[in-house]
Every structure is written in structure tokens, then in C-alpha cells.
Amino acid sequence: MSITRRNLFQMTGGAAGLLTAPGPFLAFDQFFRPASAQAATINVIKTACGICSPNCGIEATVKDGALQLLKGIDGDNHGEGHLCGKGAAGGEFLLDSDRLKYPMKRTNPRKGFDEDPGWVRISWTEALDTIADRFRFYMEQNGRESLLFCTLPGHDFWSRFMNALGVVNRIDHIDVCFLTDNIIQRYTTGGKQWTNDFENSKYILLFGWDQVAKNKIVYANGIVKARANGAKVVRFAPTYTATSKMSTEYHNIRPGSDLAVALAMINVIISENLYDRDFVGQYTNFGQYESEIRTHFAQYTPQWASELSDVPAADIARIAREFATTRPAIAPAHKKTLCANYMNATQLVHAISILNILAGTIDRPGGRYFARGIPLAGADAIWPPPPYPQKLGRRVDGRNLLPLAEEVNQGMFSTLADGMLRRYPGMIKAAFWNNYTILGFPFPRHMEEAMRTVEFSVAMDVIPTDTTSMADIVLPSTTYLEGSGIVVRNYRATSPQAAARQPVSAPMFETRSIAFVALELGKRLTPDYFKKPDGAWLNPGELLDEQARRANLGENFAEFRAKGRVDRPAPFVPRTSFPTVGGSNKCQILVPQFAEKGAEPLPKWHPKRDQPSAEYPYYYLTFIPGIHKRNSTQNNAFLNEIMPTNAAIINPALAAKLGIIEGQMVRLRSRVGQLELPAHLSQTLRPDCVQVAHGFGHRSRLLTKAGLKGVRDGDLVPDASAEDFVAAANYGGSSCIMDAVVNIEPL
Amino acid sequence: MIGSMDDRHNLARQAALLGQAFLTADPRRLTPPSTESAAPDPVFAALCDEILLAQGAPETAEIEYTRLFLSPGGAPCLPWQSAHDPEPRLMGPAHHSALEWYRRFGAEPAVSNEPADHIGLLLLFFAQLLGNEEEPKVLQDFREQHLDWSVAVLDKMKQEARHPLHLALARATLGLLGRLAAA
Numbered sequence: 068m069s070i071t072r073r074n075l076f077q078m079t080g081g082a083a084g085l086l087t088a089p090g091p092f093l094a095f096d097q098f099f100r101p102a103s104a105q106a107a108t109i110n111v112i113k114t115a116c117g118i119c120s121p122n123c124g125i126e127a128t129v130k131d132g133a134l135q136l137l138k139g140i141d142g143d144n145h146g147e148g149h150l151c152g153k154g155a156a157g158g159e160f161l162l163d164s165d166r167l168k169y170p171m172k173r174t175n176p177r178k179g180f181d182e183d184p185g186w187v188r189i190s191w192t193e194a195l196d197t198i199a200d201r202f203r204f205y206m207e208q209n210g211r212e213s214l215l216f217c218t219l220p221g222h223d224f225w226s227r228f229m230n231a232l233g234v235v236n237r238i239d240h241i242d243v244c245f246l247t248d249n250i251i252q253r254y255t256t257g258g259k260q261w262t263n264d265f266e267n268s269k270y271i272l273l274f275g276w277d278q279v280a281k282n283k284i285v286y287a288n289g290i291v292k293a294r295a296n297g298a299k300v301v302r303f304a305p306t307y308t309a310t311s312k313m314s315t316e317y318h319n320i321r322p323g324s325d326l327a328v329a330l331a332m333i334n335v336i337i338s339e340n341l342y343d344r345d346f347v348g349q350y351t352n353f354g355q356y357e358s359e360i361r362t363h364f365a366q367y368t369p370q371w372a373s374e375l376s377d378v379p380a381a382d383i384a385r386i387a388r389e390f391a392t393t394r395p396a397i398a399p400a401h402k403k404t405l406c407a408n409y410m411n412a413t414q415l416v417h418a419i420s421i422l423n424i425l426a427g428t429i430d431r432p433g434g435r436y437f438a439r440g441i442p443l444a445g446a447d448a449i450w451p452p453p454p455y456p457q458k459l460g461r462r463v464d465g466r467n468l469l470p471l472a473e474e475v476n477q478g479m480f481s482t483l484a485d486g487m488l489r490r491y492p493g494m495i496k497a498a499f500w501n502n503y504t505i506l507g508f509p510f511p512r513h514m515e516e517a518m519r520t521v522e523f524s525v526a527m528d529v530i531p532t533d534t535t536s537m538a539d540i541v542l543p544s545t546t547y548l549e550g551s552g553i554v555v556r557n558y559r560a561t562s563p564q565a566a567a568r569q570p571v572s573a574p575m576f577e578t579r580s581i582a583f584v585a586l587e588l589g590k591r592l593t594p595d596y597f598k599k600p601d602g603a604w605l606n607p608g609e610l611l612d613e614q615a616r617r618a619n620l621g622e623n624f625a626e627f628r629a630k631g632r633v634d635r636p637a638p639f640v641p642r643t644s645f646p647t648v649g650g651s652n653k654c655q656i657l658v659p660q661f662a663e664k665g666a667e668p669l670p671k672w673h674p675k676r677d678q679p680s681a682e683y684p685y686y687y688l689t690f691i692p693g694i695h696k697r698n699s700t701q702n703n704a705f706l707n708e709i710m711p712t713n714a715a716i717i718n719p720a721l722a723a724k725l726g727i728i729e730g731q732m733v734r735l736r737s738r739v740g741q742l743e744l745p746a747h748l749s750q751t752l753r754p755d756c757v758q759v760a761h762g763f764g765h766r767s768r769l770l771t772k773a774g775l776k777g778v779r780d781g782d783l784v785p786d787a788s789a790e791d792f793v794a795a796a797n798y799g800g801s802s803c804i805m806d807a808v809v810n811i812e813p814l
Numbered sequence: 815m816i817g818s819m820d821d822r823h824n825l826a827r828q829a830a831l832l833g834q835a836f837l838t839a840d841p842r843r844l845t846p847p848s849t850e851s852a853a854p855d856p857v858f859a860a861l862c863d864e865i866l867l868a869q870g871a872p873e874t875a876e877i878e879y880t881r882l883f884l885s886p887g888g889a890p891c892l893p894w895q896s897a898h899d900p901e902p903r904l905m906g907p908a909h910h911s912a913l914e915w916y917r918r919f920g921a922e923p924a925v926s927n928e929p930a931d932h933i934g935l936l937l938l939f940f941a942q943l944l945g946n947e948e949e950p951k952v953l954q955d956f957r958e959q960h961l962d963w964s965v966a967v968l969d970k971m972k973q974e975a976r977h978p979l980h981l982a983l984a985r986a987t988l989g990l991l992g993r994l995a996a997a
């Protein structure tokens with residue numbers, strides 16, 4: 068029924084005759100409709116946080132479509148009824164007035180942070196048609212290798228689209244995150260695990276691991292419970308954080324030397340035969356390579372490690388013995404605080420994995436569990452696609468030189484700029500950026516230069532980031548609070564959960580999800596891959612229905628959503644078979660396959676790349692503050708108010724030596740750049756270090772709260788080429804996100 | 815007090831066009847009243863002229879509309895009332911208050927996934943109140959609660975606008991608000 072002023076008047080029961088007034092008020096009908104409610108409606112919606120991987124449960128109070136409050140849900144086994152600061156501030160992402168609202172195109176061809184892009188609003192149809200036309204053009208003219216997709220695999224439809232297109236150059240940030248752990252676990256234990264059973268552990272050994280300070284609730288609570296259960300927690304790190312405070316013993320280790328300590332601990336445990344003989348004998352390849360292993364580690368004495376790390380040799384030996392004999396024990400690895408910091412991170416992660424194997428706690432209570440999740444069928448299993456085309460073309464980041472990284476198809480932020488500027492200049496003609504900003508790259512300045520060489524860029528994001536400000540077409544993205552999905556919580560092996568994510572608000576303005584974009588671009592460029600057997604187009608809603616049904620969560624997604632959550636508690640049955648790559652179902656201490664792939668079968672000592680010198684005497688440390696998620700939350704009004712900018716954190720003793728006082732501007736200089744920022748004096752770090760928080764220094768003037776505030780930590784950190792990584796035995800592709808040394812000058 | 819019925823309807827007509835102009839990037843979708851029916855108000859007449867001129871080269875007006883109101887571009891003149899609260903955000907208290915007003919008169923915005931306190935919607939609704947011959951107290955309350963905030967934004971818009979259409983729009987809206995305040 069089309070609404071006319073007359074029937075609107077009738078429908079509104081004569082409400083003041085508002086719309087019957089004479090005169091030129093036709094526009095009113097265009098922008099208003101009859102009221103569907105007399106009063107405000109208040110809804111309480113249960114959904115899941117989407118800021119980080121635990122997907123903690125959320126209860127959202129919504130008034131008239133506007134989010135009022137987010138809080139935790141009891142019974143959620145990750146958040147345990149709580150949200151961290153980021154989770155609680157989620158509404159500020161949804162309602163940020165800076166949000167990208169409509170698709171837009173650039174009208175000013177000159178690109179740069181100081182250029183006004185001359186955006187003009189366009190329709191989704193125009194945006195998608197333009198993207199499809201340009202991508203088709205470049206594929207025909209320059210081959211598939213000319214397309215760059217900077218994105219995680221994301222939604223199943225998005226992966227399908229990239230596979231159908233034969234995209235060679237999909238780049239993601241995993242090398243600045245957990246790539247090294249992923250590779251090492253595949254070969255040493257059989258799979259990357261985030262499932263640490265802290266609660267049942269009696270000895271927890273933390274190399275850099277800092278998840279209490281990062282506010283990751285599931286881990287922070289795990290450490291708290293472990294302490295309450297009498298566990299000993301030992302932490303090695305150059306900074307004293309909330310995690311150090313929660314530890315029983317803290318060692319102020321020299322940056323980049325954790326590997327030396329871990330190698331020496333392995334030596335003590337093996338040479339004194341303190342390892343778990345049952346586990347090691349039955350489930351590992353120790354017996355097969357015992358003599359090589361013993362000989363290899365014998366060189367790494369506690370005394371040797373002490374000189375490199377500043378940790379007393381007696382403490383290294385004691386902690387090794389305690390770790391091996393206080394059962395169960397665990398040494399977790401986690402992303403940024405360990406896996407990607409230095410050129411020697413791959414070896415460190417391998418050494419930590421060996422420590423866990425020697426403790427006999429791989430998939431044992433108190434150790435590193437294999438996740439027991441609730442498997443969800445993927446789109447390709449539900450609607451098998453036609454065979455995907457071969458991915459023919461050159462890999463711009465040179466990842467092919469690192470076969471172990473190539474196998475897992477992740478990375479490489481760290482070598483992308485080098486690839487675009489030096490290895491294959493001009494090869495990338497068109498790029499699609501999905502929720503990534505330049506700030507996330509180890510040396511953003513190079514990435515900025517690299518982006519300027521691309522003829523046509525699309526950026527899909529929630530807010531106008533640095534990447535967006537360089538794009539030709541901007542697509543506004545929904546947030547996790549505006550979409551539906553099934554999240555599986557598996558950080559607790561004995562009680563996995565599946566929870567329904569559902570919108571707390573309709574997508575604001577004209578924002579859309581990446582699944583929508585995949586489907587629409589798929590229809591235009593690879594239609595055969597987006598049809599069901601009956602010829603109808605695939606549909607994200609039907610995918611959820613099928614996934615819910617096949618996982619026995621409900622007859623369809625609506626039924627599952629009505630339940631909100633499904634728990635699958637099960638008795639814990641420890642694994643007796645470990646699906647290592649080439650490892651005959653055993654854990655591998657020595658990894659023979661590594662030798663075949665140009666890597667070291669046992670972890671060797673390698674120093675970090677950049678060492679202090681007369682010119683650059685201080686270690687440079689970076690960190691992600693617990694109140695922020697990497698580089699994506701600085702424009703959130705609440706989080707910005709709590710921490711709007713960064714500073715150079717310097718130990719007071721060093722500050723006194725250099726004549727620096729609190730708040731004084733200082734210049735930090737490394738071999739690749741310099742930063743000027745205020746000093747903040749703190750006893751929390753060693754006097755030979757300076758520390759800068761990541762996530763600040765957004766150049767985009769379009770971010771009204773975060774733009775032009777603070778400095779980019781990455782501007783001091785050299786990036787690298789794939790050849791550099793090979794030469795430095797960085798075969799796991801650690802991004803070296805804080806492998807730098809600096810000079811400090813008061814201003 | 816707003817004077818005669820003609821005055822009221824004249825103001826209502828102006829408010830309706832201003833509201834539309836804030837909600838519409840493309841000037842070709844605006845229909846200014848003919849010169850004869852326009853009030854002898856030079857500021858409003860200037861806006862009508864600029865609309866007609868902009869219809870000849872709409873893209874520059876659309877770019878400027880996007881820059882001023884939509885971000886990215888720093889959106890110097892965000893058109894939502896809640897975005898100018900002491901704790902700025904979309905869909906804040908002003909959004910809810912505007913919705914209450916609309917509902918009292920049997921209406922609500924045609925799209926529910928955008929804030930209800932857009933200056934364009936507020937002006938359109940006010941035009942209806944004027945045309946509907948509501949009590950002066952009702953008009954005054956609505957103006958105080960939902961229009962007066964925009965004066966600061968319109969002043970900024972006068973300085974920021976790079977297109978004569980938007981300069982004229984800011985001036986005409988300020989003119990209307992000035993007359994209402996003085997009435």
C-alpha cells in the first residue's frame with residue numbers, strides 16, 4: 068500500500084492532523100512515515116563481542132534502535148559474565164559519528180594524507196560495478212597477480228570469491244601476529260592452540276606473554292584462578308606489567324634474549340633427565356633423535372644464557388628444574404607479546420613448544436589443550452563450488468622464499484612494501500583493503516609509498532582510516548554489532564560453546580558486510596561460484612541456517628538464535644595421537660621436515676636483529692595497551708578518552724642520566740627514522756629501554772578523535788625483504804615488530 | 815509571535831525546503847518555489863537561485879555536501895544534534911527526544927537505521943508544525959529543544975562552505991532561526 072497523506076492521517080488516528088496541512092509539504096512524505104509505535108521500545112539482545120577472538124557474551128540494551136548499554140552474560144565461559152574495557156565500549160564503534168556511512172568515490176586523483184579526496188556519495192550499485200569493471204580490466208591486461216587483496220580470509224563467501232578469482236596476492240597481518248606459532252605447532256604438536264588450561268596448572272612459565280595486561284578476560288581469569296589454586300607463575304619480560312604483578316616471580320630480562328633462557332632450560336631438563344619420561348617416550352620423536360637432541364642443547368648452558376639475558380644462571384637452572392618437576396606445567400605462546408617481536412621469534416616459539424613437550428602437557432590437564440570446538444560446516448562443504456582456477460602469478464611479498472609460511476597461506480605484512488617497491492615494482496595495479504590500516508605495517512612509511520604506486524584502490528572499513536583516505540572507492544562496513552553469525556568458544560577444552568551473534572541494531576546508514584560485497588562482486592565477476600545447484604544465488608542467511616542445522620544447534624539459525632547459546636560439555640579424553648605434519652602422529656622435538664625446507668630442525672641461538680651500539684644505545688620496545696585493540700580502537704570515544712595518545716616511556720634512572728623530566732619532548736632516532744614525543748617516566752621498564760605504545764599516529768585527518776594524535780611506533784622499526792628473513796633464519800616469518808634500537812635526545 | 819497565517823505558511827515553506835536541502839546531496843532533487851510565490855526574503859531567494867544554478871553542475875555541490883556533512887573529510891558540520899552534545903555520539907538523547915516529538919504527531923523517520931535528529935528531519939518536522947498551525951508554545955518548545963543547537967554549526971558552515979549553495983543554505987537557515995527567535 069502506498070502511503071498517502073490521507074491514509075497516513077487515518078492510520079495515525081488524527082494525530083493533530085499533522086500531514087493534512089495544505090502547502091508544499093510533499094517532502095515530508097519522503098522522509099517520514101506513520102509512526103509504528105506510540106512510545107519508545109526497549110529490547111534486550113544477547114549477542115557476542117567481536118573485538119577479539121574469545122567473542123565474550125554480550126547483553127545489549129537497545130532503545131528505539133539505539134544501543135544504550137553493553138554488559139557481560141553469566142554462563143559465557145570466556146567472559147564469565149564480564150566484558151573488558153574494549154568490549155564494554157563497543158557501542159562507541161557503532162555510534163561513532165566519524166563512521167563511514169555510504170559508498171563514496173574519490174574525485175581528486177591526487178592521493179595523500181594532505182589531499183582532500185573530494186569524496187562524493189555513490190550508490191552501492193555504482194561502487195560494485197566500478198570495482199568489478201576495474202578488476203576485470205586489470206586481470207585481462209596484467210593477469211591475476213596484478214590484484215592485491217589485503218584482508219583476512221574472512222567470511223566463507225569472501226574466501227570463495229578470492230579463490231574463484233584466482234587471487235595470488237592475498238596478504239594478511241598474521242606475520243605480525245601468530246604466524247610463527249602456527250608454523251611451529253603444525254610440526255611439533257599438531258596444531259596451533261589458544262586453549263591453555265591455566266586453572267589446573269601448577270607451574271606457569273611466561274616468556275613475554277602478557278595477556279593479563281592485555282585484558283583478555285579468559286586468560287586473565289585463568290592466571291588468577293591458577294594463583295588461587297597454588298600455581299607458581301614465573302614471568303620473563305623487560306617490562307613490569309599487570310601480568311608481572313600477577314606472577315610469583317618476575318625476571319627483568321634483556322630484550323630479545325628469551326630464546327637463550329629457553330634453550331638453556333631445555334638443556335637442564337634434558338641433561339638432568341627431568342622431562343616427563345612417559346609422555347616423551349610414548350608420544351614424541353625424542354627416542355628417534357635422542358643423541359642429536361642431547362648434543363645440540365648441551366651447548367646452551369645457564370651460564371651462557373645468563374650473560375645474554377641478565378637472568379642469573381642459578382635462577383635459570385632452578386626454574387628449569389621446577390618447571391619440569393612441578394606437574395602439570397605450561398609455557399603459553401601468544402601473538403604480539405612473543406611470536407612476532409624479533410628476528411629470532413621462530414626459534415623461541417620452537418623452544419617453548421619443546422618445553423611444553425618435555426613437561427608432558429600437550430593436551431593434558433594443566434597444559435596446552437587441543438581445542439574441542441563445535442565444528443561448523445563451511446560454505447564449500449555445503450555448496451561445493453566448481454573447481455577453483457589455479458593461482459598463477461608471482462607472489463609480491465616474496466613469501467615463496469619461505470616455504471613454511473607459504474604452506475599456511477598467511478602473511479606477509481612485513482615484506483609487502485619491499486615487494487611492491489623493489490621486487491616487482493608496478494606489478495600491483497589494483498588493491499582491495501578490508502579493515503586494515505597502514506599503521507599495522509612494521510614500517511608504515513614504506514607502505515604509504517607502496518600504496519601510491521597502485522592505480523586503483525578500494526577500502527572497506529568502519530571508520531575512515533589512513534588506508535581509506537588513499538582509496539578511490541570507499542565501502543562502509545558494518546560492525547560486529549550489526550551482523551549475524553555463529554561463534555564457537557573453544558578456549559576451554561572441556562566445555563565448548565556455540566553462541567549466536569545477532570544484530571543489536573540494523574546496519575547503520577548504508578553499511579554492509581563483507582559477505583554482501585563478496586556475493587555482489589561474485590555475481591559480477593565469478594557468477595558460477597555463487598549459485599546453488601538449483602541456480603539460485605547463494606545467500607548468507609541460508610549459510611547460517613545450514614551451519615546451525617548441520618552442527619545440531621537448531622533446525623535453523625532462527626531457532627539457534629532463540630536459544631542464544633549451546634553448551635557441549637564433555638569429559639576430557641587426552642589425545643594419544645598428535646597430527647604433526649610428517650611426524651607419524653607424534654610430537655616432534657627435532658623436526659626433520661624443517662631441514663628439507665631450509666629451516667633448522669632444532670632451535671639454535673640467534674640474536675635479535677638490531678643490537679645496541681654507540682650510535683643507538685637503547686632497546687626499543689612497543690606494546691599494545693590493554694585498553695586498545697591494536698590500531699583499530701583509538702577513535703572510539705570512550706577508549707580515546709582513557710588513552711588518547713602515546714609517549715616515550717623511560718626509566719627514571721635513564722631519564723636522570725639524559726637530563727629528561729616528565730612530559731619533556733624527546734627525539735627517538737633509529738637507523739630508519741625518528742619520532743618526537745613527550746617522555747613519560749616509569750619504573751616499569753629496564754633502564755636500557757624505551758617503550759612506545761602501538762596504535763597511535765593515525766595520519767588520516769578524517770578521524771576526528773584519533774587523527775594526528777601521537778606517533779607511529781612502526782616508524783622506527785626497519786621492515787625487511789623475504790631475502791633478509793631467509794638470511795637471518797627467520798623461516799617462520801616473524802615480522803620483527805620491535806626489532807630496533809634507538810638513540811634518545813631531550814628536546 | 816509569528817504573525818499572519820501567510821507568514822506562518824511562508825516560514826513553513828522555507829523550513830521545508832531547507833530541511834530537504836540538508837537531506838539531499840543532489841540539487842536536482844530540490845524544487846525551489848517560483849519567484850512569485852517566494853517570500854520577499856532576499857536570503858531565502860538567494861538560496862533558491864543557488865539551487866537552480868547548482869542544478870547545472872550538480873557534482874561539485876555533491877562533493878561539497880559529502881565533505882561538509884558525511885565525512886570522511888573531517889565532516890566539519892555534522893548534521894546530527896547528538897553529535898554536538900557534550901559527549902558527542904550518534905543516537906544520543908536528542909535522537910530519542912526527536913523520536914518522541916515525531917511520535918506525538920503520529921510520524922517517524924522513514925528510515926530507522928539513521929539518527930532521527932538530523933537537522934534536515936528536524937526542519938521538515940518543524941515545517942509541518944508550522945503548517946499545521948500548532949500552538950506557539952509547541953513551536954517554541956520544539957525550536958528550543960531541537961533547532962537552536964544548530965546555530966553554532968550553521969555559523970561554522972558559513973565559514974567552511976566552499977560552494978555557494980551551501981553558503982546560501984547556512985545563511986537562509988540562520989535567517990529563519992533568527993526570525994523565529996525574534997518572533
Ligand code: SF4
Pocket residue numbers: 116117118119120121122123146149150151152153154155282283284285
Ligand atoms: S576480551 Fe574484551 S574485547 Fe575480547 S571478546 Fe572479550 S570483551 Fe570483547
